[in-house]
Amino acid sequence: MNAKNKEVIDKRKAILKTTLDLISERGFHNTPMSLIAKTAGVSTGIVYHYFSGKEELINELYKEIKLETFQAMLADYSEDFSLNERFFDIWHNYVRYSLNHPTRGLFLEQFENSPYLKHLEGDFTQAVAPFFSLFQQGVEQGVFIPLSPIVLFDLSFAPAAALVKRHFAGYVEMDDELIKAAANACWNAIKT
Amino acid sequence: MNAKNKEVIDKRKAILKTTLDLISERGFHNTPMSLIAKTAGVSTGIVYHYFSGKEELINELYKEIKLETFQAMLADYSEDFSLNERFFDIWHNYVRYSLNHPTRGLFLEQFENSPYLKHLEGDFTQAVAPFFSLFQQGVEQGVFIPLSPIVLFDLSFAPAAALVKRHFAGYVEMDDELIKAAANACWNAIKT
Amino acid sequence: MNAKNKEVIDKRKAILKTTLDLISERGFHNTPMSLIAKTAGVSTGIVYHYFSGKEELINELYKEIKLETFQAMLADYSEDFSLNERFFDIWHNYVRYSLNHPTRGLFLEQFENSPYLKHLEGDFTQAVAPFFSLFQQGVEQGVFIPLSPIVLFDLSFAPAAALVKRHFAGYVEMDDELIKAAANACWNAIKT
Amino acid sequence: MNAKNKEVIDKRKAILKTTLDLISERGFHNTPMSLIAKTAGVSTGIVYHYFSGKEELINELYKEIKLETFQAMLADYSEDFSLNERFFDIWHNYVRYSLNHPTRGLFLEQFENSPYLKHLEGDFTQAVAPFFSLFQQGVEQGVFIPLSPIVLFDLSFAPAAALVKRHFAGYVEMDDELIKAAANACWNAIKT
DNA sequence: GATGAATGAGTATTCATTCAT
DNA sequence: GATGAATGAATACTCATTCAT
Numbered sequence: 001m002n003a004k005n006k007e008v009i010d011k012r013k014a015i016l017k018t019t020l021d022l023i024s025e026r027g028f029h030n031t032p033m034s035l036i037a038k039t040a041g042v043s044t045g046i047v048y049h050y051f052s053g054k055e056e057l058i059n060e061l062y063k064e065i066k067l068e069t070f071q072a073m074l075a076d077y078s079e080d081f082s083l084n085e086r087f088f089d090i091w092h093n094y095v096r097y098s099l100n101h102p103t104r105g106l107f108l109e110q111f112e113n114s115p116y117l118k119h120l121e122g123d124f125t126q127a128v129a130p131f132f133s134l135f136q137q138g139v140e141q142g143v144f145i146p147l148s149p150i151v152l153f154d155l156s157f158a159p160a161a162a163l164v165k166r167h168f169a170g171y172v173e174m175d176d177e178l179i180k181a182a183a184n185a186c187w188n189a190i191k192t
Numbered sequence: 193m194n195a196k197n198k199e200v201i202d203k204r205k206a207i208l209k210t211t212l213d214l215i216s217e218r219g220f221h222n223t224p225m226s227l228i229a230k231t232a233g234v235s236t237g238i239v240y241h242y243f244s245g246k247e248e249l250i251n252e253l254y255k256e257i258k259l260e261t262f263q264a265m266l267a268d269y270s271e272d273f274s275l276n277e278r279f280f281d282i283w284h285n286y287v288r289y290s291l292n293h294p295t296r297g298l299f300l301e302q303f304e305n306s307p308y309l310k311h312l313e314g315d316f317t318q319a320v321a322p323f324f325s326l327f328q329q330g331v332e333q334g335v336f337i338p339l340s341p342i343v344l345f346d347l348s349f350a351p352a353a354a355l356v357k358r359h360f361a362g363y364v365e366m367d368d369e370l371i372k373a374a375a376n377a378c379w380n381a382i383k384t
Numbered sequence: 385m386n387a388k389n390k391e392v393i394d395k396r397k398a399i400l401k402t403t404l405d406l407i408s409e410r411g412f413h414n415t416p417m418s419l420i421a422k423t424a425g426v427s428t429g430i431v432y433h434y435f436s437g438k439e440e441l442i443n444e445l446y447k448e449i450k451l452e453t454f455q456a457m458l459a460d461y462s463e464d465f466s467l468n469e470r471f472f473d474i475w476h477n478y479v480r481y482s483l484n485h486p487t488r489g490l491f492l493e494q495f496e497n498s499p500y501l502k503h504l505e506g507d508f509t510q511a512v513a514p515f516f517s518l519f520q521q522g523v524e525q526g527v528f529i530p531l532s533p534i535v536l537f538d539l540s541f542a543p544a545a546a547l548v549k550r551h552f553a554g555y556v557e558m559d560d561e562l563i564k565a566a567a568n569a570c571w572n573a574i575k576t
Numbered sequence: 577m578n579a580k581n582k583e584v585i586d587k588r589k590a591i592l593k594t595t596l597d598l599i600s601e602r603g604f605h606n607t608p609m610s611l612i613a614k615t616a617g618v619s620t621g622i623v624y625h626y627f628s629g630k631e632e633l634i635n636e637l638y639k640e641i642k643l644e645t646f647q648a649m650l651a652d653y654s655e656d657f658s659l660n661e662r663f664f665d666i667w668h669n670y671v672r673y674s675l676n677h678p679t680r681g682l683f684l685e686q687f688e689n690s691p692y693l694k695h696l697e698g699d700f701t702q703a704v705a706p707f708f709s710l711f712q713q714g715v716e717q718g719v720f721i722p723l724s725p726i727v728l729f730d731l732s733f734a735p736a737a738a739l740v741k742r743h744f745a746g747y748v749e750m751d752d753e754l755i756k757a758a759a760n761a762c763w764n765a766i767k768t
Numbered sequence: 769g770a771t772g773a774a775t776g777a778g779t780a781t782t783c784a785t786t787c788a789t
Numbered sequence: 790g791a792t793g794a795a796t797g798a799a800t801a802c803t804c805a806t807t808c809a810t
Binding site: 408409410411412413414490493494497498499529531532534535538539542543545546547550555556562565566569570572573574575 | 600601602603604605606682685686689690691721723724726727730731734735737738739742747748754757758761762764765766767
């Protein structure tokens with residue numbers, strides 16, 4: 001990679017990074033393109049060189065972060081491990097990642113709850129395959145209650161997301177003990 | 193109540209109702225005050241007669257709907273019932289209410305995930321007292337795992353909210369069977 | 385005068401008084417009719433009963449205050465006094481009145497310098513007759529330089545108005561000594 | 577200066593010029609930003625590119641015109657001339673400038689009499705230094721009556737401003753004869 | 769006379785996007 | 790690629806005035 005390419009990539013990345021920070025703090029509609037450009041240290045024009053508009057910029061950001069989140073959950077994932085090990089690894093990975101990257105969660109929640117931005121669904125089929133595999137196997141082996149993978153996914157991780165939000169809102173302290181207890185609770189929710 | 197008062201109240205209510213519908217469908221920032229007024233069949237000026245501005249209008253709406261949601265969950269709530277009965281009543285009330293009032297959930301999620309609108313926390317202490325009582329008693333009686341009420345609340349209801357969202361997104365079908373199974377799963381999550 | 389009439393007159397007066405206070409402090413266009421009504425303790429509707437609109441209200445106020453100012457200048461005026469006595473009486477009356485009624489001056493200056501409000505000139509012919517008489521006599525007697533009364537008027541009183549403004553702006557202190565000196569200066573300006 | 581820079585400067589200047597014309601004719605509050613933009617032949621947006629808002633636009637205009645007026649009064653000013661020559665030069669410069677630029681005076685009067693706009697005092701210390709020097713020297717040399725420069729300034733020029741207003745209102749005709757007579761009167765006001 | 773809810777045209781300002789350089 | 794001046798439609802909010810009661 002030569003210097004020129006590097007700079008180009010850096011500029012695009014800088015825009016995405018800045019957008020994430022600004023939006024998670026100020027919200028979509030309180031984050032003008034001009035502010036993104038200024039904060040990222042680039043001209044407004046160049047933003048439109050890398051992204052066709054605000055919508056695409058945000059959609060790109062969403063795809064990146066959503067994917068990154070899935071990948072963080074599945075770090076070190078291997079079907080060699082037991083269902084139990086895999087479940088708790090994912091659970092802990094998710095919480096640890098969320099606690100370490102507060103802006104990610106804020107951005108995703110905003111995006112996913114904004115009717116205005118529902119132009120993209122993204123295709124995460126591949127990224128979520130391991131989850132489906134995990135839950136499917138669990139059901140087949142009689143370890144998990146016989147519900148569809150997506151339902152088991154929500155039963156497992158919706159509380160995790162909710163608790164992380166409580167943590168950042170100052171209502172609970174997500175220490176190791178609570179993480180462990182909550183993970184166990186979620187396991188108990190779906191185990192037979 | 194005379195005709196005048198009724199009309200006045202109706203106008204204020206019409207504005208709130210219209211705001212809920214529009215925002216849940218279009219989002220906060222894609223819902224101009226002028227559209228709210230037009231859709232509600234009133235002038236823009238009168239909106240500012242009843243609410244000091246867009247922010248107050250939305251905050252008022254939030255308070256109303258949040259309270260209404262809590263009340264719907266606690267319909268027929270009585271400490272005479274067993275923990276188990278109370279838990280499942282609330283769980284089912286919540287899901288039924290959410291399914292019957294799709295806009296409420298969309299609005300609440302948007303509001304609670306918008307950094308721009310975090311000017312109000314509202315005081316729902318009284319409204320949520322029964323939940324705290326329920327979980328506290330459960331912990332004291334050794335029926336629930338020893339976690340704080342707010343954590344037990346999230347373990348219990350975060351999956352419910354997530355599944356309702358999946359339902360409206362078309363990914364799952366929240367029929368009686370699924371509701372029952374999911375409620376059981378949440379109970380199992382927090383029971384000792 | 386019965387109670388009813390008194391109240392009516394009081395209400396009209398209260399509106400005019402309030403308008404003067406608000407406008408001299410906030411300016412014409414930063415003084416809504418609704419604020420005038422509220423501050424005066426009356427309904428907006430009643431303001432339109434006494435005055436056909438904002439313009440008439442302000443015009444009425446202007447006429448009253450302009451007239452009152454002329455009358456204050458001419459208090460105790462009599463052609464029995466010498467030109468010199470009359471001149472200094474008027475000069476001191478004007479300054480004393482202006483210093484005692486800060487809002488009057490502010491209002492008049494605003495009004496007279498607002499192109500938007502030049503709908504009324506008012507007819508103060510009668511009120512200013514003594515001034516014309518004074519200056520005309522002075523010219524005829526060879527005491528004043530031979531200029532038209534209106535020019536002599538401005539040479540005499542424009543500095544007075546300017547100095548009162550300086551006083552309220554904090555740049556000069558209009559004490560008795562300065563008033564006396566400035567009055568003498570103005571007399572010297574127009575005397576032969 | 578290249579074409580681009582020239583155009584840019586022209587645009588900013590066009591906005592200021594247009595604002596002056598419109599405000600002197602219609603008043604501050606009857607002069608919407610949209611009208612300024614339209615009349616100046618630019619978009620509304622660009623006005624906000626050069627000025628942060630209406631207030632700053634007007635303040636900038638005030639500073640420019642106030643300064644220009646002082647400079648016009650002091651054209652060819654030199655301490656080599658006698659007090660008498662300097663006084664009459666300034667006096668005539670002021671009147672000539674005011675008569676030739678009717679909008680300037682109207683704008684300044686409006687601005688200085690608007691309580692709403694008293695956000696800026698500006699710093700004209702340097703610009704008015706010659707006036708202070710002139711009056712101070714006059715007092716020291718026993719030529720002028722012993723009053724502060726600002727008082728002597730008002731005694732000297734307040735009548736000039738008043739007469740120019742009368743001229744534009746059609747009440748007097750400021751011909752050379754009257755100018756000369758009035759200037760003499762003002763000189764007589766402050767001379768010992 | 770008196771009220772104040774209601775109207776809606778008007779206003780300052782913002783911001784996504786374009787394009788000449 | 791890169792800039793940032795320029796556009797103009799959109800939007801929250803104001804306020805003089807009206808009128809049913």
